[in-house]
Amino acid sequence: MxxxxxxxxxxxxxPAWRYLLPVQSKSQLFMFGAIVAAGLAILAAIGAHMDPAPPLALTVACVVVSASIPLYALLxxxxxxxxxxxxxxxxxxxxxxxxxxxxxxxxxxxxxxxxxxxxxxxxxxxxxxxxxxxxxxxxxxxxxxxxxxxxxxxxxxxxxxxxxxxxxxxx
Structure with a gap:
């Protein structure tokens, strides 16, 4: 059957602009911020032991993009x-x-x-x-x-x- x-x-x-800002609620914004903060803290701890240190802009961009993936799935x-x-x-x-x-x-x-x-x-x-x-x-x-x-x-x-x-x- x-x-x-x-x-x-x-x-x-x-709407199309939601692809630029996929956050739909305060709870999503809070969780996104927590994931970004945790990701940056982990990468900062790892980056301190790397020689040469990774570029800060690239590190932040990778963490923000990674943290936003679940938000796009909930559109x-x-x-x-x-x-x-x-x-x-x-x-x-x-x-x-x-x-x-x-x-x-x-x-x-x-x-x-x-x-x-x-x-x-x-x-x-x-x-x-x-x-x-x-x-x-x-x-x-x-x-x-x-x-x-x-x-x-x-x-x-x-x-x-x-x-x-x-x-x-x-x-």
């Missing part, structure tokens, strides 16, 4: 999944998969479900929310962080390839 589902490309829901996106066999069955399968990956359901309706991170409060960002919405009889819209959308796409592809392999073995 899953092998007949097709996921659309991920659509970016953020919002949207993906539509077309299920030939019906959206409600796929909706339930996606629900099971999202819950299995550590998310908890935070809201629900007839055709909408919202999820938040199941991590302790200090480890989760509000930007990592995910929502599922049945658009019509065969389409489900998934909105959330691009990292989560890519993981759902990988899961769909792996299940599809397993199903295809099982069909080929039985034939």
């Amino acid at each position: 899953i092998m007949q589902s097709i996921a659309s490309p991920i659509v970016h829901l953020h 919002p996106g949207r993906m539509d999944i077309n299920a030939v066999f019906g959206a409600t069955d796929m909706f339930d399968l996606l629900h099971e998969h999202i819950v299995a990956t550590g998310y908890v359901q935070t809201g629900a309706g007839d055709s909408v479900r919202c999820y938040g991170s199941g991590s302790p409060r200090w480890q989760r960002w509000p930007e990592s929310r995910v929502s599922l919405c049945i658009r019509d009889s065969s389409t489900i819209r998934v909105e959330g962080a691009k990292l989560v959308l890519k993981e759902i796409r990988r899961w769909l592809e792996s299940v599809q390839s397993e199903a295809t392999a099982a069909v080929q073995r039985s034939a």
Whole structure:
């Protein structure tokens, strides 16, 4: 059944300037600052024992770029999944998969479900929310962080390839 589902490309829901400043909340800004401070402290301790010392500008640039990678993964996106066999069955399968990956359901309706991170409060960002919405009889819209959308796409592809392999073995 899953092998007949097709996921659309991920659509970016953020404005272009977000690529220059990907921080979306105070908690992200705090975590970014903590990672940069820790990275600079580690490199300063290592650099003190190096001869010649690495250029300061290059060191700072590397730490800032490395610390910003998780922020880009949490930028919002949207993906539509077309299920030939019906959206409600796929909706339930996606629900099971999202819950299995550590998310908890935070809201629900007839055709909408919202999820938040199941991590302790200090480890989760509000930007990592995910929502599922049945658009019509065969389409489900998934909105959330691009990292989560890519993981759902990988899961769909792996299940599809397993199903295809099982069909080929039985034939």
